[in-house]
Amino acid sequence: EDQVTQSPEALRLQEGESSSLNCSYTVSGLRGLFWYRQDPGKGPEFLFTLYSAGEEKEKERLKATLTKKESFLHITAPKPEDSATYLCAVQDKMDSNYQLIWGAGTKLIIKP
Amino acid sequence: KAGVTQTPRYLIKTRGQQVTLSCSPISGHRSVSWYQQTPGQGLQFLFEYFSETQRNKGNFPGRFSGRQFSNSRSEMNVSTLELGDSALYLCASGSPAGGRETQYFGPGTRLLVL
Numbered sequence: 001e002d003q004v005t006q007s008p009e010a011l012r013l014q015e016g017e018s019s020s021l022n023c024s025y026t027v028s029g030l031r032g033l034f035w036y037r038q039d040p041g042k043g044p045e046f047l048f049t050l051y052s053a054g055e056e057k058e059k060e061r062l063k064a065t066l067t068k069k070e071s072f073l074h075i076t077a078p079k080p081e082d083s084a085t086y087l088c089a090v091q092d093k094m095d096s097n098y099q100l101i102w103g104a105g106t107k108l109i110i111k112p
Numbered sequence: 113k114a115g116v117t118q119t120p121r122y123l124i125k126t127r128g129q130q131v132t133l134s135c136s137p138i139s140g141h142r143s144v145s146w147y148q149q150t151p152g153q154g155l156q157f158l159f160e161y162f163s164e165t166q167r168n169k170g171n172f173p174g175r176f177s178g179r180q181f182s183n184s185r186s187e188m189n190v191s192t193l194e195l196g197d198s199a200l201y202l203c204a205s206g207s208p209a210g211g212r213e214t215q216y217f218g219p220g221t222r223l224l225v226l
Contacts, residue, residue: 031212034214043116043204046217097160098208100215102155105154
């Protein structure tokens with residue numbers, strides 16, 4: 001059964017303190033892995049898509065990496081505005097309908 | 113390019129009533145997915161429409177239904193509302209290309225059932 005697990009559930013950091021969020025997945029074959037950011041009461045905002053092991057993508061202070069079993073979202077020198085819930089989702093290559101399997105999210109709090 | 117839009121943004125209903133939510137996808141996108149999000153359950157998939165056909169369905173009761181029009185706009189209907197239906201309802205649109213599809217979300221409709 002396809003499954004996505006995100007850890008930790010919550011992470012509190014001081015401004016400037018770098019860290020990583022983890023997304024581990026189990027699928028028959030990976031079509032794509034997606035990272036989203038969600039602010040309270042708003043819709044998730046698309047950040048990255050990763051398709052194959054070894055792939056990396058960057059955007060400002062965020063860098064996403066992918067292995068065959070997990071993805072990391074590295075946050076370098078975070079600022080308070082990076083506080084949000086970060087969601088990970090995968091698409092199974094065996095699913096012709098592109099349905100997303102979602103993790104529960106990591107709530108990130110950056111203290112000034 | 114305009115993003116995904118959802119109307120209304122906020123709704124207050126009472127138990128037993130029904131509600132219709134609307135979603136306009138990004139121009140050119142043919143796939144629309146609906147999700148329910150509550151603090152305790154996270155993102156729960158309701159259903160997905162592609163070219164006016166329901167392509168996928170989650171594990172929700174028949175009170176939840178949807179449809180998609182020829183212009184790709186989609187509506188979701190919930191009949192006989194229950195207190196537990198209070199949630200943020202999210203719509204996402206996408207367009208498959210080359211075996212890949214990324215979903216882009218709207219701002220959501222906050223439904224409160226009293």
